[in-house]
Amino acid sequence: MGRSIVEELEPLFNPKSVAVIGATNNWNKWGYSTFTSALDGFRGPVYPVNNKESEVLGHKAYVRVTDIPGPVDLAVFVIPAPNVAEVMEDCVAKGVKAGVIITAGFAETGEEGKKLQDEVLRIARKGGIRFIGPNCMGFWSASSELRAFMFPLPVKDGPLAFVSQGGNVGGAVVTSGYMRGVGFHRYVSCGCAADIQIEDYIEYFGDDPQVKVILAYIEGLVDGGRFLEKVKKVTPKKPVIVLKPGKTEAGAKAIVSHSGALAGSDEAYEAAFKSIGVTRVESPEELLDIAIGFITQPLPRGRNVAILTPGGSYGVLCAEACATEGLNVVKLPDKVITALDKVFPPRWSHGNPVDPAGDRNFITFLTAPVKLLRVDEVDSLIFMGFGGFSIFASLFLSADTGYAEGVASWVPSREQFRELAISFTRAVSLKDTAEIGKAIRPVVAGVSVIMGLYNEEEVDELTHLVASAIASGRLNAPMLISAFLPPGSAALAEMGIQNPPTTHEAITRFLVALAEQWVEDCKKPVLTTTFFEQDQPRLQGSHYAYPSGKQAAKVLVKMVEYKEYLETVGAFKK
C-alpha cells in the first residue's frame, strides 16, 4: 500500500466530518443510540443518513451519502447487513476515507455472511476506505472526542489504547477504567476485523506518543505470523497486554460461535506471546490492574520484593501471593533488621513481611519504606494497609477527634498560628526542601510527641520526606493541615480554606504523596494495597492502591517479566 499505518488510519481517528448511516428518530433502534453517541462531544458535523426520515433529532437527514453537501471523512454503518455493500459504493463515490461497520450478520454467521463481507471489503479496498468491523460496537478517539459507539459508554482521554475483539468485554473494560479514573486515548471494538487487523491497531498505537500502554482482547488471529512481525516491533517501545481466552475446549467452542475466530492452540499462542514480549493476562480486571502498574511505576530491577504491613495476616497472604506469582520475598540483610529494631517495638516480625505488630506509632511505619527501598537487595515494595481499614485510618477513627485535638493543642493561639503559617507559606513558595523542612519540623516533632515516642532521627527522616513531597508539589501542605483543624476555626479562616478535606481524605492524599515520593527518591516501584473491598479504587495522581496483595504481586511479576524481555532484546533503558 505504500503509506504507513499512521497515514492510513489518520482519517479514521481524526475525521473532520462524520455520517451516521441508519441514524433514526426511533429510539428502539441501534441507529438512534449510535447517532446520539456520535453527536456527544465530536466538534465537526455529524450527518444523519436515512432514506425514510427527512430529519433526525433536529438534524437534516440525507437519503444517500452522496447527497451530503460537504465532504465526509468517516461513515458509521448501522443498517442491515445486506445493504452495507451498496452504501459502501456510495461512500467510495463520495470520497469517504474511513468507516466503522457496527452492523452484524457477516462472516460470524457463516458462508453467506462471509461472501457479503468479502464484497464490502472489495468495494472499500477499491476506494481506499479503511474500516473497523463489521459486527462491532464502534470506537472512541480522544483526539477528535469522537464516540462512534452503538450506545453510550463513559470514557475519557488517557494513556491507554485498547483494541477488543469483543464489544461487551471491551465496553466493560473501558467503563471500569473510567470508574478507576484511568483513560483511553483510543478504544476500538474491532468485531470481525475484515479490513484492519488487530496487529494494525497495535502498530498504529505503538507509533502514537500519547499512548503509553496498549491493551488487546483477542479471540483469534487471522494471520499469526503477521501479528508476530508487527507486534514485536511495538513491545520494545511500550508494553502490550493481551487477554486471550481459548485455553479450554469450552472456551474455544464459545469463541467460534461468537466471533467465528479459531481459538488456535493455546500453547502456540502462549509461546508466541512470550517470544515477542507480550504480557498475557487472565481477566479483564487484570488488563487494567497491570496497565495501571505500567503507567504509575518504574520497572522493577528484579524479583526481590519487600512487604510492609500493618497487620500480620495481611502480610501472610501477601507473602504467599508473591511466592505463588514468582516473586522472591527477600531475606532482609542484617543492617535493615538492626535499623528497624531501633524503631519498632520488640514484638515486630523481625523479617519480611515487615510487621510492627500493632504498633501505634505511624511515624516509624512511614520512615520504614525508605529504609527498605535503599537496600540493594530490595527491588520493589508492597506497602499494605492504604485504605479505610488500616492502621492509620483505624487509629484516627478510634480516636474520634482525639488526634485533631492533639494536633491543635500545640497551635494554641491565633497569633502563633499566623506566625507558623507565614513562615510555612514562605518556605513552600521557595520550593526548597531544606527551608520547608525547617518550617515543618515542629509539626512532625509535635505529632511524634503525641504518639508517645520521640526519636530525633525518625523525626528528621519523616521531615525530610514530607518536605520533599511538599517541595515537589506532590503534597498540598495547607490543605493537609486544614483537615485537622476544627471546622469554622480562626486558623482555617487564616489559611483561606473553606472546604477542608475530611481526615480520611487528607490521610489518603498524604499517603499518596509519600508513596510517590518514595518512588521518586528510590527509583523503585512501590505498590500500595488497601487489602479491603471498599469503594471503587481510583487512580490518584500517579498512584493507585490495589485491593489486595495478590493483585499487587501479579502486577509486579508482569512488570519484572516485561523488564526481563526488554533486557533480552537490548531495549531496556535504566
Next chain:
Amino acid sequence: MGRSIVEELEPLFNPKSVAVIGATNNWNKWGYSTFTSALDGFRGPVYPVNNKESEVLGHKAYVRVTDIPGPVDLAVFVIPAPNVAEVMEDCVAKGVKAGVIITAGFAETGEEGKKLQDEVLRIARKGGIRFIGPNCMGFWSASSELRAFMFPLPVKDGPLAFVSQGGNVGGAVVTSGYMRGVGFHRYVSCGCAADIQIEDYIEYFGDDPQVKVILAYIEGLVDGGRFLEKVKKVTPKKPVIVLKPGKTEAGAKAIVSHSGALAGSDEAYEAAFKSIGVTRVESPEELLDIAIGFITQPLPRGRNVAILTPGGSYGVLCAEACATEGLNVVKLPDKVITALDKVFPPRWSHGNPVDPAGDRNFITFLTAPVKLLRVDEVDSLIFMGFGGFSIFASLFLSADTGYAEGVASWVPSREQFRELAISFTRAVSLKDTAEIGKAIRPVVAGVSVIMGLYNEEEVDELTHLVASAIASGRLNAPMLISAFLPPGSAALAEMGIQNPPTTHEAITRFLVALAEQWVEDCKKPVLTTTFFEQDQPRLQGSHYAYPSGKQAAKVLVKMVEYKEYLETVGAFKK
C-alpha cells in the same frame, strides 16, 4: 469438662455484664477504642477497670475487677501482657465466666511469652473461665449486640459465623461483608487461641440454628486430629469454608512470625480438609463469595452449567472460567436449541453459552432461563449482564426516556389508568398467580409490541413468571411500574407513590425478583453476574450479582463439591 461447648461458651457470647480492663480516657491507647467499641450497642452494664483513672468517659471506673459491685460475666483485657495473669486471678475471685484477651506479647513472641500465656491459662482453667485470645482483635456477638473490638468495625447480624486467626484479615472480611450487605451472627478474632481452639468455635457455630454457613481463617492448628474429629460432625449440617495459607515457603515463614503457628504440610491440610468436607478457598474475597452462594442458592445437582449472556465475549470468558474450574459447559439438547430458534434472531449462538447476539428483544432473554433450567441436563444457570453495563440497562440508557414514553403511550387517559390500577391492585391482593396474570398480561403484551416482536407464547410465559413473582411477594408491581411513569404524573399520584425508583433501580429489582423466581420454580441455582466493576455489589433479597463469570463459576464448583461430599456421607437432603 462434662459440659457441652454450647454451655461452656454461653457466657462468652451472651454475657449480661462486661468489664473492660484497661479502659482509659487517653484516646491514644487501645483501651480507649476498646471501651468505646464495647459501649456501642451492648445493652448490659460495661464497667471500666483502671487503677489510675477514677472515671472513664463518664463511667465510674474501678481499680480492680473485684471492686465492681454487680456480677461480671465477661472481662475484656487491654492491659500489658505481664499484668494479665494477676488480673485473671481477680477475675476468678470475682466469679467472671469468660474473657477476651486483646493484649499481645504472649506465645507469638517466644519462650518467655509462652510461659506467661501458660500461667494465664492455668489460672483461667482453675476458675472455669473460658477465653478468646490472647493477641487478638476481639469479637462480635449479634445476640448481645456486643462489639468487644480493639477498634470500631462495621458489622451487622446475619447468617454467617466466622473465626479468624488473623485480626486484620478477619476485620477486612467482616467489613467487606458489611459493605456487601451480608451479616455475621458471630465473629471471633481468635489470636493465639491459648484456650478455646478454632475447632471449638466451629463446633459451637455448628450447633447454633441462627448460623447457616461457617467461615474460618486458619494459619495453623495445635491439634489437627481434634480439628478433624470436631469439624467432621459440623460439615454434614452446614458448610465450613476455610482460608488456609501456607502453601509456599514464604507464606509459611510469615505465618511463624505472625501467629507463631506452624503452617504444616499443605498437602496434609488439603487432604484433611477434603476428607471432612471442608470447602477450601484461596482469598478473603472468596470466603464471602462462596458463603453468599451457599446462603442464596440451592445446591446444584451436578456440574452441568448453562450460560445465558447478552454478549458473546462475556460468554467466552465465562465458558472458559467454568471449564477451568471444573464445571461442564453442557451441550444443550436439540429440543432447547429448537425452542430458542423460534424466539431468537437467526444469528444467535445456537449453543451454550446462549447468546442472542445483540437482540434487542429482552422478553425472550427473560423467558430463556426457564427453558434452560427445565432441561434435565442442566444443573445450574449463570445469567450474565445483570448490572449497569448490560443489554437491559444499555437499552434503557440509549433510549433515554423513550421506553418510558412507549410504556406510557398505551395508558393514555387517567380513567383508563385508574381502571387498570384497580383491577391490578385487586389481583395483587388476591395473591393468585392466575388472576394477577390476567391483570398484567396487557402490560407484558404492550411491552412486547413496543419491542417490535409479538409472540403469544412468549408473552404468556413472561406473564406467568412475572405474575408468580408478584404473587409470591418478590416483586412490588406498583413500585416497578412507577419507575416508568413521568415524575409528577397523575398516574403516580393515583398509585400513591411519592418517590418512585429510578429506571435502573426498577430494572435491578425486577431482575432480582425474576432470578429468585427461577430458583424457586426450578429448584436449581441461578447465579447472576454483572461482568463489570461497578459500585460495591450488594446482597438484594436472596440474590447477589457476582462481578464476573469467573467468580460465579468458582462459587458453583465449590457448591457442587460440597453436595458431592454430603452424598458420600449420606447427608444430602434433596
